[in-house]
Amino acid sequence: MDSDGLIKLQKAGLLKLLAERHDCLIPEAVHRETVTRGKEELYEDAFEIEEIVEKSIELKKARKSDKDKRVLSSGDPTSLGKGEKQALRLYFQEQGDAIISDDRTFLNLLEGNNQKSEYGEVPFITPASAIVAMANKGIISNEEAKRGLEQIKYLIRRNSYRMALEKLDRGGE
Amino acid sequence: MTKKPYPLRIPDNLLDLAEAKSKEEKVDRSTALRQLMYEGAEQYVLELISEGRLSVSRGAELLDESVHEIYRLARKRNIEIGATEEQYEKGRETANDIIS
Numbered sequence: 001m002d003s004d005g006l007i008k009l010q011k012a013g014l015l016k017l018l019a020e021r022h023d024c025l026i027p028e029a030v031h032r033e034t035v036t037r038g039k040e041e042l043y044e045d046a047f048e049i050e051e052i053v054e055k056s057i058e059l060k061k062a063r064k065s066d067k068d069k070r071v072l073s074s075g076d077p078t079s080l081g082k083g084e085k086q087a088l089r090l091y092f093q094e095q096g097d098a099i100i101s102d103d104r105t106f107l108n109l110l111e112g113n114n115q116k117s118e119y120g121e122v123p124f125i126t127p128a129s130a131i132v133a134m135a136n137k138g139i140i141s142n143e144e145a146k147r148g149l150e151q152i153k154y155l156i157r158r159n160s161y162r163m164a165l166e167k168l169d170r171g172g173e
Numbered sequence: 174m175t176k177k178p179y180p181l182r183i184p185d186n187l188l189d190l191a192e193a194k195s196k197e198e199k200v201d202r203s204t205a206l207r208q209l210m211y212e213g214a215e216q217y218v219l220e221l222i223s224e225g226r227l228s229v230s231r232g233a234e235l236l237d238e239s240v241h242e243i244y245r246l247a248r249k250r251n252i253e254i255g256a257t258e259e260q261y262e263k264g265r266e267t268a269n270d271i272i273s
Binding site: 002003004007008018021022029033034037038040041043045046078079080081082083084097098101102103104105106107108111123124125126128129130132133134136137139154155156157158159160163164167 | 222223224225226227228229230231232233234239240241242244247248253254255256257258260261262263264265267268269270271272273
């Protein structure tokens with residue numbers, strides 16, 4: 001997860017549940033961005049994220065590798081911060097299933113890489129799509145999913161929010 | 174954050190604006206000018222984030238702010254950030270495969 005995925009899922013009130021059901025990992029830079037810096041500025045989310053990370057999310061040091069260098073070179077690596085770069089490194093290092101992020105720039109870079117498919121695809125999940133999938137699989141109710149989306153509606157694009165609501169109403173079809 | 178001197182020609186109208194701001198907010202003119210410059214930088218960074226040209230994390234680094242503050246500023250300025258519809262749709266396919 002990068003900071004974007006972590007913060008939005010926390011704001012939606014579903015980070016704890018997701019982290020309890022899956023092996024979620026964050027790199028040190030994401031912890032610094034969300035917890036350390038957030039706590040310095042007294043953001044309540046930072047304290048809540050810290051508690052969930054301590055119990056259910058693994059904090060790992062991310063090491064550079066040729067794979068992440070190649071993926072980063074498929075776009076403009078200077079457009080990314082330490083958090084996203086380390087999340088990508090951790091994905092390869094721990095052979096993750098997907099990266100959770102809602103960052104348009106980061107996802108643009110992953111999409112660019114995935115289209116070339118030269119170095120293997122890096123699948124991603126956005127927080128809104130995670131919420132809809134959790135509802136579709138009966139992990140949470142539609143009402144809980146709608147409440148979660150409502151909590152992050154000002155942090156995601158209006159069209160993504162509308163689309164997620166439509167998918168919920170149609171049961172994911 | 175460290176500060177460095179930089180030679181710059183500033184138009185009279187902007188200096189007048191900085192003067193007015195300095196009187197209004199009881200700060201010196203240089204501080205008022207820096208504040209105006211910083212507000213412009215915030216807007217620019219948020220636009221780049223919205224357009225998918227800069228990540229939230231990188232934007233926070235450049236403004237020396239937290240990522241939490243980036244979200245607050247984007248909301249305050251009514252600037253949409255986050256994944257596009259297409260990215261949401263791709264994310265949904267992956268989420269359906271992985272989330273259990």
